Amino acid sequence: MHVLLSWLRRYVDIRVDAAALAHDLTMHGIKVERMTSAGLAERLVVTGHVLEAKPHPEADRLRVCTVDVGQGDALEIVCGASNVAASQRVAVALVGAKLPNGLKIRKSKIRGVVSNGMICSEVELGLGTESNGIMVLPPETPLGVPLADVLGESDAVLELEVTPNRPDQLSHVGVAREIAAMYSTRLRLPDPPALREGDDDTDTAVAIDDPADCYRFTARVIRGVAVRPSPAWLKTALERVGIGSVNNIVDVTNFVMMELGQPLHGYDLNALPSAHMGVRRARRGERLEALDGANYDLDDRHLVITAGDDTVGVAGVIGGMATRITEATTDVLLEAAAFDPKTVRRTRKALNVSTDASYRFERGSDREACRLASDRAAALIMEVAGGTAGKFIDMYPAPRPPRSLTLRRTTVRRLLGESLSADAIAEILGRLEFQRIAGDAETVTVSVPSFRWDIVEETDLVEEVARVYGYENIGKGWRFRTTVPSKPDRFDRFLDGIAEHLVARGHTEILTSSFSDGREQRWFAWADSDPRSGAVVVSNPLSSNQAQMRTHLLPGALDAVAYNLARGRRELALFAVGRVFIPSAESPALPEEPTHVLIARTRPGGALFWRSPPEPVDYFELKAEVEVLLGTHAPDLFGELTFEFEPSHGTFRYSDRRHTVVEGGIAPPAAMRELDLSQPVWYAIVNATALFEHATATPTFKPFSEYPPSRRDLSLVAPSGITWAQIEKHVVKVGGRLLESLHVFDVYRGGTLGEGITAYGVRLSLRSTESTLTDAAVDALVAKLVSKLESELGVTLRS
Amino acid sequence: MDPRPIETALRVDVAAATTPDELEAVRVKYLGRKGVLTGFLRAIGQVQPEERPRLGAESNRLKTLCETLLAERAAELGVGDEVAYQRPIDGSLPATNGSVGRRHVISQTFRRIGSILEGMGYRLARGPEVELEYYNFQALNFPDEHPSRDLQDTFYVSNDILLRTHTSPIQVRFMQENKPPLKVYAPGRVYRNEAIDASHQAEFHQVEGLYIDTDVTMADLRGDLLLFLRELFGSDIQVRFKPHFFPFTEPSVDVDMSCFSCHGHGCAICGQSGWIEILGAGMVHPNVLRAVGIDPDRYSGFAFGVGVDRIAMIRYGVPDIRMFLTNDLRFLEQLTER
């Protein structure tokens, strides 16, 4: 919200400059986001010296002045003000100047005499709201300089951030009240003259359907007005706070809203179908063309204003087009009302419209302010548009019950750590118009002003005390202490360990978006039974390609790969740690959010290097990365996982009984096409949440053998269709506790062996914890193994 | 081909060498171009293919053994290094695998913040990113149908489920499950349905702190924030408290810190003001305590929240928040701090 410094000064004495005021307001909780100087920006208004002021030969009330403006010849200017006189210092708008009221100065002929500019009044310059003739400057004013420079800071517009709990600050008086409290000075409320309370307008009546929707509705008729453009002071004031001028009646309603915070609405009385005003819910099918030109379809969620039975406005939001104030309006019906904030908010959200009025009503208006606002507006209307004000008609079924709260000294001390006396607390609250009505040395009981919607309990008063006392005075003797021990979070340490491990192995961490456009579902085509085939869908996404939550980390990572390859990188080793969102079977429960770790690597072959160049990334390089990670971070688990490999897709999986712990492979062809990638990317996804479940066991010492190992090298020949994993399983089983290690040192396929046949060179290392193994024992074990392999898999020993 | 006699001879020769020159002669005898082990390796080519793997391994073993024995003997003779580096190489040539990994600047900032807070007695708490409306708003004293909800533009999944707009719901969950005294920090990703520009991202990162006990005051809040910010930005940092509004705290505070770059004199980083808006804080609202069954007449506490992306932008001079999720390696490789 914008406030004008000169406007604030109507209600409170401000003895500091605008910059100091802005600082003080910010430190007391009304944040000044920006300050701009207002007033005279036009540099073509300069100071001049009236050399001569002669009567106009053709017009009695005009003078022809010769004015020295410090440069070139003196100018001849025609002036209509009676107070102009020779030897005055005056403000001269030169030809080409544009005045705040929109007037552009041209060379013109006035009754036969050429006028080369204009001698200005304060009003014309937007520097005042009233004036008697031209502005006369002090005689010591320098000549021929821009008036703006002479005046220095003329006025300032403060742009305030008013938080939603403080609707009472959405007006100049509201802000002035804070300033008065801050500087401990007096607030001057506008004091409109008492208006005649005739018993005319017996036709006018108001009715409220439901006091829960509308707390108060008041109306007042003003007859015989002349609708025309507003006077300069009114126009300027509104424009400076960002409100466009419409006509004098509408401008007054806006002025009073900006002054007191009470939104007002003026209707053309003669355009109203009836002077019987009402407030009710709309009926389904009703429609209103509003002031903004839009047509609104209404239903019973919407609160409306009626005249007779016709809807003439949306309550608290916007008035109707048909009953608006126009130049033809002579009689005005002025509405000042108070509505239930939630009803206004619901109405304006349903209609998708927001106005200055709805902004205030949905935050909560002061229902006690209706009377003052109506009186003030009526008086101003009569001042700027003439007319006679009628009776104030007031329907007030739901006054806000008077409220009081008690603040204990101990509460202030408990929350602020400051010890204030009850009197000091009462004094501070009094400055904010909380009147002390009871209390003792330990407590202060105050009445809560009707405009303070936000004050509902004791703590709220503590904040008021703190604000006025000054946040900066609290905790001066600051201290650090703690009464609770911290302890490290094991999962956080676990994730950090994995991340540091991957960094040490040359990977760079990336951070990818949680949103997805459903690419993972397209690329992987998961079965319906796989929960990843579904997704958590955002109902109001930023864009259609961010409409759901990711179930997989690969798409985001491939974006990063594509981005960097496109910028000339050839080799990438990346990792990401992040949550994926797996829809829960039992909706509407929250999704599962396991944390996954992604590893992605790509390297083309043929890089130039002085030694043998590195090979392209392949399956076994990735597998090594995964196994080193598992072996390091889940040492107990590694041997227990089930491994599966899907040769046609180039994908693999390690799982325990319940989860897939790791899966990965080569990026799917659909992804490569979609991202236009030509260089294969290998990736693995580690389900860190699942892995962590296994990382918790505390190991216990197992004695190791003191006897030497026996080694046997075997050449095993496997028929087509047998994988190494199958052979390994049997070797491990037969070897039992004696098998210390199993090492494949050669794989030879086809050739002299025959199509599809594979020979494996294998070294067994056998060791007992109880004795040195004899050759006979080793031979027996090998024989048993060979016979098992032959009977189960058709694998033979090559001699 | 039997390696055992070679091994025996090798052991004898090494033991017999008593000067560096003699040791060098042994090295040449076994490892030289016409050496015994080189010959052994060549001879493997002549045997049956199936024998080759075993003999190859033996050859390697002998070679390693020879180097080990020579090094041990050299050490005994006090000539170590002179013997170890005889091969004619240019050690200034580039190494084979030079890939250096890095943490993301946001993770790095999370870690830095987390470790400071842990040192101050806070322990980590976490919660879901797809969250119940109840924890994100209602339990945090955001009234229904109130404009305070407009402060945080929200992504909704359904009427009751949303993407958390702050990490505060973690505090509520933690307070439901734990009794005071409690001191936690809650890091994580949060979501706001906001137009994206250089300083706004729909996904960003927060850390919140919470301390509840019988007599926690705003003075404690100031103390903790000073300690935290000084640890993060330097020991001469000052803080400034300004009143503000958050539904879940009362009194609420907007916290400025003195500019770490110009020390309060005014510069481009702080917009010439000497102060930088760094975090929001306040005393936990009694309604929040009541919602989790903590008696606000007995306990009080403070909470604060800090934007991790913002801290990183300030700390490293990053001009655009969108860089954090773009993953340009030219960006990621610049900002490593250990």
Ligand SMILES: [Zn+2]
């Ligand atoms: Zn600075």
